[in-house]
Amino acid sequence: MAELLFWPALLAYGEAAFAYLGEARHPGLAGRFATWGVRVGWLVQSALLAVQAARSDGFPWSTWAGSLNLFVWFVVGAYLIWGCQPRFRLLGLAVLPLAVVLFVLARVGGGTAVGGHSDYSNLFLVLHVGLVLAAFAGFTLAAALSALYLWQERRLKRHETSILRLRAPALARLDELAARTIAVALPALTLGIAVGIARLRDRGGGFDALMAVTVLTWAVYSGYLALRHLLGWRGRRAAYLVLAGFVLVAVVRLALPVTHFAT
Amino acid sequence: MSVVLVGISHHQAPVELRERAALDARRAADLAARLAGEQGEAVCLSTCNRTELYLADESGEAAERKAEAALLALESELGPALYRLRDDAAALHLFRVAAGLDSMVPGEGEILGQVRAAHEAGATGPILDRLFRQALHAGKKTRAQTAIGESPASVSSAAAALAEQVFGDLRGRSILVVGAGKVGEQAVRNLASRGATIAFVANRTMDRAADLAGRFGGEAIPLDRVDAELKTADVVLSSTSAPGWILTRDQVARVLPERKGRPLFLIDLAVPRDLDPAIHELDGCYLYDVDDLEAVVAETLAGRRREAERAEAIVAEEADRFREWRASLDVVPAIASLRARAEEIRAAELRRAKLSESERRAADSVTAAVLNKLLHLPTIRMKEAAAAADGVIYADAVRHLFGLEDER
Numbered sequence: 174m175a176e177l178l179f180w181p182a183l184l185a186y187g188e189a190a191f192a193y194l195g196e197a198r199h200p201g202l203a204g205r206f207a208t209w210g211v212r213v214g215w216l217v218q219s220a221l222l223a224v225q226a227a228r229s230d231g232f233p234w235s236t237w238a239g240s241l242n243l244f245v246w247f248v249v250g251a252y253l254i255w256g257c258q259p260r261f262r263l264l265g266l267a268v269l270p271l272a273v274v275l276f277v278l279a280r281v282g283g284g285t286a287v288g289g290h291s292d293y294s295n296l297f298l299v300l301h302v303g304l305v306l307a308a309f310a311g312f313t314l315a316a317a318l319s320a321l322y323l324w325q326e327r328r329l330k331r332h333e334t335s336i337l338r339l340r341a342p343a344l345a346r347l348d349e350l351a352a353r354t355i356a357v358a359l360p361a362l363t364l365g366i367a368v369g370i371a372r373l374r375d376r377g378g379g380f381d382a383l384m385a386v387t388v389l390t391w392a393v394y395s396g397y398l399a400l401r402h403l404l405g406w407r408g409r410r411a412a413y414l415v416l417a418g419f420v421l422v423a424v425v426r427l428a429l430p431v432t433h434f435a436t
Numbered sequence: 437m438s439v440v441l442v443g444i445s446h447h448q449a450p451v452e453l454r455e456r457a458a459l460d461a462r463r464a465a466d467l468a469a470r471l472a473g474e475q476g477e478a479v480c481l482s483t484c485n486r487t488e489l490y491l492a493d494e495s496g497e498a499a500e501r502k503a504e505a506a507l508l509a510l511e512s513e514l515g516p517a518l519y520r521l522r523d524d525a526a527a528l529h530l531f532r533v534a535a536g537l538d539s540m541v542p543g544e545g546e547i548l549g550q551v552r553a554a555h556e557a558g559a560t561g562p563i564l565d566r567l568f569r570q571a572l573h574a575g576k577k578t579r580a581q582t583a584i585g586e587s588p589a590s591v592s593s594a595a596a597a598l599a600e601q602v603f604g605d606l607r608g609r610s611i612l613v614v615g616a617g618k619v620g621e622q623a624v625r626n627l628a629s630r631g632a633t634i635a636f637v638a639n640r641t642m643d644r645a646a647d648l649a650g651r652f653g654g655e656a657i658p659l660d661r662v663d664a665e666l667k668t669a670d671v672v673l674s675s676t677s678a679p680g681w682i683l684t685r686d687q688v689a690r691v692l693p694e695r696k697g698r699p700l701f702l703i704d705l706a707v708p709r710d711l712d713p714a715i716h717e718l719d720g721c722y723l724y725d726v727d728d729l730e731a732v733v734a735e736t737l738a739g740r741r742r743e744a745e746r747a748e749a750i751v752a753e754e755a756d757r758f759r760e761w762r763a764s765l766d767v768v769p770a771i772a773s774l775r776a777r778a779e780e781i782r783a784a785e786l787r788r789a790k791l792s793e794s795e796r797r798a799a800d801s802v803t804a805a806v807l808n809k810l811l812h813l814p815t816i817r818m819k820e821a822a823a824a825a826d827g828v829i830y831a832d833a834v835r836h837l838f839g840l841e842d843e844r
Contacts, residue, residue, distance in 0.1 A: 407698070
């Protein structure tokens with residue numbers, strides 16, 4: 174069953190990634206194919222996750238690869254909120270290839286298989302992993318929006334003549350959406366960390382490097398929102414700060430198997 | 437029925453000639469009604485780039501003479517600039533016109549509305565009604581499936597489109613206009629049409645500033661207040677004839693902290709330039725002068741020409757569909773006669789048969805089904821043959837074989 178759902182989802186995401194390339198060259202029909210690819214892929218992946226949830230003993234995404242599978246679903250789901258608008262299609266060029274690669278990695282690591290067993294309690298993992306992954310998906314999307322902002326800003330600064338032919342979302346809109354996404358993702362990360370700390374105190378575990386980087390990530394994004402609201406930090410500087418935060422997100426994701434799942 | 441087009445356009449006729457043949461909506465409608473007469477059909481399409489008469493008539497030659505005479509009556513010197521097209525060529529021409537492929541700026545959007553207005557005011561019948569509906573469809577389709585009409589084609593519209601690249605929706609965005617001359621007015625109009633608020637108009641002479649500000653609902657201010665209003669403005673549009681800088685890098689840099697990171701888009705349409713180019717180096721400031729804007733327009737026009745190739749294919753496809761439809765008209769009377777004759781025979785035979793009411797109902801249903809199945813294939817084949825230009829031969833053969841000659 175998992176096989177039957179994984180491949181169509183991957184195919185749809187792959188089709189969308191290629192169609193976004195086509196959209197960048199000739200805006201129009203390719204963009205519509207891409208949007209449908211994302212929609213179909215996400216629905217099929219949702220079905221895959223539902224099957225995994227129904228057939229597993231315990232929380233099905235407690236492994237590194239499993240959490241990657243869930244992470245991809247969150248990222249694509251968050252992208253779908255704006256990605257269907259024609260102006261935001263270029264964002265798909267950053268999001269979908271990443272989603273395809275991570276989805277393949279999740280499969281290679283066994284994260285898309287059905288019928289696993291987890292020693293962790295369901296409630297803790299649903300809250301901790303679910304919230305942290307949802308927050309990270311939000312930060313990933315914010316990073317994509319900021320990268321698009323920097324690209325568009327550079328085109329304006331260089332007076333690129335093709336700027337009206339290949340249109341990206343407006344600078345102000347990208348800046349605002351990145352901030353809004355972070356404003357939604359940060360409370361989720363805060364809660365996820367709080368649940369983790371509560372469990373740590375309950376079980377008497379140690380504070381590892383991964384937790385330190387996660388807290389640092391929280392500090393960077395909190396700083397971003399504070400600087401934005403108190404000092405009016407917007408534009409290029411703010412975009413670089415979002416990307417710096419995303420580097421920490423990537424570090425946490427990559428370091429996860431070395432720490433949390435090592436024992 | 438022949439479709440005839442006689443007209444003049446910007447390709448052969450200079451504006452001095454075109455303006456003498458231009459008709460307002462009422463006169464165009466009157467002319468169409470007069471040319472159509474009792475039996476015919478006529479539409480008059482008159483824009484700043486063209487005056488064209490479309491006629492559908494039994495005699496193509498007569499219709500052409502009539503249209504030509506009507507145009508020459510407007511201006512006797514039109515003769516050498518007139519073009520005449522018939523049937524498929526006339527249809528293709530109208531489809532290209534509606535798609536903006538025959539316009540001075542490829543893909544311009546105004547023409548579609550003008551074709552629609554001409555259609556509505558025309559004296560149309562089945563042929564021209566279908567022709568114009570399909571032309572409008574072709575025009576919409578090319579704009580939907582290609583990017584031919586998406587990019588701006590003038591410096592002022594490029595400036596407004598670039599402002600949208602910075603701010604997105606311009607509704608509620610505040611514009612500070614520096615200089616109240618004709619050069620800037622078109623750009624002001626473009627920005628205002630996209631919802632931007634013309635907040636201030638600064639000029640050396642206050643009368644002209646007040647005049648422009650009054651027309652767009654803004655406030656007229658002296659030039660020395662420009663610095664102060666930079667704090668709130670989103671877009672600065674400058675087009676004075678001043679010999680030096682109206683705004684320097686330092687002036688703009690001083691107000692940036694108060695703007696709290698909000699971007700500032702500056703348009704310099706003046707030659708010599710009004711705005712110090714070093715402003716562009718400031719964080720969050722985007723300055724475009726005339727050369728920058730013209731380079732953007734040149735690129736978008738090149739893009740429109742590339743898209744025009746794709747649009748031509750769509751238009752050709754629509755022209756083919758119209759040709760097929762028109763050809764099918766040749767066989768429609770023969771098909772109708774054949775079906776009527778068959779139905780007549782079926783009804784007569786049913787009347788003659790001695791049947792109970794229930795048997796009659798059953799027989800009626802069965803014979804109707806047999807008839808439909810039997811005539812389905814010949815009907816399809818005749819329409820296909822019509823599309824391939826053999827329609828008349830097939831129609832004549834059917835009339836001869838089934839004895840339908842008298843019903844022509």
